[in-house]
Amino acid sequence: xxxxxxxxxxxxxxxxxxxxxxxxxxxxxxxxxxxxxxxxxxxxxxxxxxxxxxxxxxxxxxxxxxxxxxxxxxxxxxxxxxxxxxxxxxxxxxxxxxxxxxxxxxxxxxxxxxxxxxxxxxxxxxxxxxxxxxxxxxxxxxxxxxxxxxxxxxxxxxxxxxxxxxxxxxxxxxxxxxxxxxxxxxxxxxxxxxxxxxxxxxxxxxxxxxxxxxxxxxxxxxxxxxxxxxxxxxxxxxxxxxxxxxxxxxxxxxxxxxxxxxxxxxxxxxxxxxxxxxxxxxxxxxxxxxxxxxxxxxxxxxxxxxxxxxxxxxxxxxxxxxxxxxxxxxxxxxxxxxxxxxxxxxxxxxxxxxxxxxxxxxxxx
Amino acid sequence: xxxxxxxxxxxxxxxxxxxxxxxxxxxxxxxxxxxxxxxxxxxxxxxxxxxxxxxxxxxxxxxxxxxxxxxxxxxxxxxxxxxxxxxxxxxxxxxxxxxxxxxxxxxxxxxxxxxxxxxxxxxxxxxxxxxxxxxxxxxxxxxxxxxxxxxxxxxxxxxxxxxxxxxxxxxxxxxxxxxxxxxxxxxxxxxxxxxxxxxxxxxxxxxxxxxxxxxxxxxxxxxxxxxxxxxxxxxxxxxxxxxxxxxxxxxxxxxxxxxxxxxxxxxxxxxxxxxxxxxxxxxxxxxxxxxxxxxxxxxxxxxxxxxxxxxxxxxxxxxxxxxxxxxxxxxxxxxxxxxxxxxxxxxxxxxxxxxxxxxxxxxxx
Numbered sequence: 156x157x158x159x160x161x162x163x164x165x166x167x168x169x170x171x172x173x174x175x176x177x178x179x180x181x182x183x184x185x186x187x188x189x190x191x192x193x194x195x196x197x198x199x200x201x202x203x204x205x206x207x208x209x210x211x212x213x214x215x216x217x218x219x220x221x222x223x224x225x226x227x228x229x230x231x232x233x234x235x236x237x238x239x240x241x242x243x244x245x246x247x248x249x250x251x252x253x254x255x256x257x258x259x260x261x262x263x264x265x266x267x268x269x270x271x272x273x274x275x276x277x278x279x280x281x282x283x284x285x286x287x288x289x290x291x292x293x294x295x296x297x298x299x300x301x302x303x304x305x306x307x308x309x310x311x312x313x314x315x316x317x318x319x320x321x322x323x324x325x326x327x328x329x330x331x332x333x334x335x336x337x338x339x340x341x342x343x344x345x346x347x348x349x350x351x352x353x354x355x356x357x358x359x360x361x362x363x364x365x366x367x368x369x370x371x372x373x374x375x376x377x378x379x380x381x382x383x384x385x386x387x388x389x390x391x392x393x394x395x396x397x398x399x400x401x402x403x404x405x406x407x408x409x410x411x412x413x414x415x416x417x418x419x420x421x422x423x424x425x426x427x428x429x430x431x432x433x434x435x436x437x438x439x440x441x442x443x444x445x446x447x448x449x450x451x452x453x454x455x456x457x458x459x460x461x462x463x464x465x466x467x468x469x470x471x472x473x474x475x476x477x478x479x480x481x482x483x484x485x486x487x488x489x490x491x492x493x494x495x496x497x498x499x500x501x502x503x504x505x506x507x508x509x510x511x512x513x514x515x516x517x518x519x520x
Numbered sequence: 521x522x523x524x525x526x527x528x529x530x531x532x533x534x535x536x537x538x539x540x541x542x543x544x545x546x547x548x549x550x551x552x553x554x555x556x557x558x559x560x561x562x563x564x565x566x567x568x569x570x571x572x573x574x575x576x577x578x579x580x581x582x583x584x585x586x587x588x589x590x591x592x593x594x595x596x597x598x599x600x601x602x603x604x605x606x607x608x609x610x611x612x613x614x615x616x617x618x619x620x621x622x623x624x625x626x627x628x629x630x631x632x633x634x635x636x637x638x639x640x641x642x643x644x645x646x647x648x649x650x651x652x653x654x655x656x657x658x659x660x661x662x663x664x665x666x667x668x669x670x671x672x673x674x675x676x677x678x679x680x681x682x683x684x685x686x687x688x689x690x691x692x693x694x695x696x697x698x699x700x701x702x703x704x705x706x707x708x709x710x711x712x713x714x715x716x717x718x719x720x721x722x723x724x725x726x727x728x729x730x731x732x733x734x735x736x737x738x739x740x741x742x743x744x745x746x747x748x749x750x751x752x753x754x755x756x757x758x759x760x761x762x763x764x765x766x767x768x769x770x771x772x773x774x775x776x777x778x779x780x781x782x783x784x785x786x787x788x789x790x791x792x793x794x795x796x797x798x799x800x801x802x803x804x805x806x807x808x809x810x811x812x813x814x815x816x817x818x819x820x821x822x823x824x825x826x827x828x829x830x831x832x833x834x835x836x837x838x839x840x841x842x843x844x845x846x847x848x849x850x851x852x853x854x855x856x857x858x859x860x861x862x863x864x865x866x867x868x869x870x871x872x873x874x875x876x877x878x879x880x881x882x883x884x885x
Contacts, residue, residue, distance in 0.1 A: 158617040170617045226828045247788040249843045252523040252535045303789035423612040424668035463591045
């Protein structure tokens with residue numbers, strides 16, 4: 156016997172830990188989000204930090220997305236190589252090594268980058284001129300998250316003007332992410348606070364336009380806020396990412412999308428009547444938003460993760476679990492869980508139908 | 521200009537995020553632990569879950585370790601391929617796919633595995649016979665961690681006897697890990713509780729020996745307890761792992777070892793006088809035991825990590841940091857940080873001297 160992943164094999168025959176993707180749920184999620192944006196003035200530019208998977212990025216484009224958002228230059232390089240034609244790197248790309256790579260990338264695809272510092276504008280402009288390339292740049296505005304970005308309003312004007320005047324760069328607009336609001340449980344409160352945050356982008360946009368700068372793009376938003384920022388007249392692009400996979404946390408916020416991602420594990424020990432230990436710990440499942448939740452078996456709950464063990468409490472049906480039995484977990488956060496794996500095992504009605512490489516995993520540079 | 525890692529380049533020229541290993545500190549750690557065990561009846565079998573790096577495993581063997589400990593079969597396969605001759609997989613290897621791989625591995629190296637269930641003994645014995653291989657097995661005993669393992673004392677006897685009688689398996693002894701004690705801050709309390717836990721292994725060993733079973737190996741221990749369990753007459757092998765790298769947490773427990781591991785990052789944004797944002801977040805640094813700590817710059821402290829950002833508060837010297845400047849972090853836990861990276865950038869006196877692949881990263885299966 157030699158183990159090989161092969162199309163048609165039963166999900167329970169897959170070696171563990173394994174990251175599983177329910178293809179039907181995934182496709183419904185992709186289509187549901189695409190339909191929301193179909194015919195609206197605002198467009199979808201899904202965030203690939205969630206999946207780091209070229210196959211998924213290309214499917215999002217087929218479903219109508221206008222381009223892809225990345226967190227890192229390394230992710231963008233992998234996606235461009237796979238044929239993604241239009242990529243926003245939604246962060247500052249800083250330092251000579253990365254600026255050299257970024258200007259190389261501009262030869263491969265339409266690239267757009269976020270900026271918040273005049274020295275970065277100078278450096279990128281010089282590099283673009285030296286290589287004879289050009290790219291679009293957005294001014295990142297801090298709309299309350301207190302991470303990167305210039306302050307809303309007047310602070311954006313000199314930077315936008317500097318970009319507009321910089322050879323090799325085109326000032327394309329603004330970016331602001333309401334990341335501090337995406338997990339507010341009450342939808343009305345979330346919507347109200349999102350309106351307040353997007354109003355800061357609108358004021359900044361109005362100020363730039365009054366000063367003669369066109370602002371064709373205003374980018375932001377996420378899975379928690381896509382229908383709030385995505386229906387605001389100021390926003391032109393929404394960067395939602397987690398909707399493709401979902402997880403225990405996003406399912407509470409966004410019941411209209413389906414959990415499509417899970418982690419398959421094997422019971423390796425039954426040391427006590429009420430204790431089940433699996434082969435799947437912190438190195439296969441993120442604890443970022445809490446413990447992953449066992450699904451499909453009554454009476455099982457996660458007590459703790461070690462690096463390579465899941466410790467569960469078993470009552471009811473779960474008391475009959477034996478070493479070798481399989482347990483599936485719903486992660487608490489999809490993005491940091493996917494980052495621990497090299498491939499997605501794509502499942503349809505309990506059969507393996509495909510393997511999708513998470514080709515940009517580890518591309519943090 | 522084209523970026524390439526090359527020997528002799530300055531550490532600040534390395535692209536970020538980058539996992540750095542201070543070679544001199546690392547070698548002192550390896551030697552310090554080796555010296556502790558030199559001439560003692562107890563031996564060192566370092567745990568490779570920490571580094572997942574064949575280069576480091578081979579150096580530990582050169583320094584006197586009797587073999588290597590792994591958490592996962594996949595790690596053991598990588599190390600055996602690299603020439604590690606003797607490997608303990610300190611967990612249950614369960615299910616037909618893995619048992620097939622485990623018996624293949626027994627052709628490559630001397631392998632030893634932990635067991636705590638009779639069905640697993642049967643399955644592995646049958647597989648060993650079918651392939652004409654044999655391997656050693658330890659009975660895992662739960663000495664208070666409440667994870668895997670049979671109860672101390674009588675519960676180990678039938679399993680040990682079953683292994684001793686099973687064709688293809690050799691009963692080699694006991695394993696018990698005092699993982700619930702390794703982080704007790706007070707060394708006296710830690711030592712006292714370790715003695716209590718190891719006494720459970722001793723009672724179990726005595727019972728087996730009274731029943732005619734030889735117990736040549738008793739394996740356990742970690743960096744937090746190596747000099748406590750490692751000087752107990754019952755223990756024959758200590759599985760310390762973290763001492764090679766150390767981290768902010770282990771440095772508090774074990775000041776005699778030096779922090780050798782750090783994560784190099786770049787400042788990508790200076791959006792406010794007191795705020796510094798780096799390109800290094802949860803996908804490059806574990807938060808398992810707390811936030812990573814910036815080192816070498818006064819007045820800088822980590823406020824929070826996003827997936828790909830470190831948000832720091834800056835006062836004093838740190839207020840002059842600009843985008844492009846570098847910040848090094850000491851992780852809160854080495855094992856889960858290393859698991860996020862593909863290579864170690866080996867540094868000596870601020871120069872890159874080598875790249876060591878973390879070849880078993882992601883080998884959770």
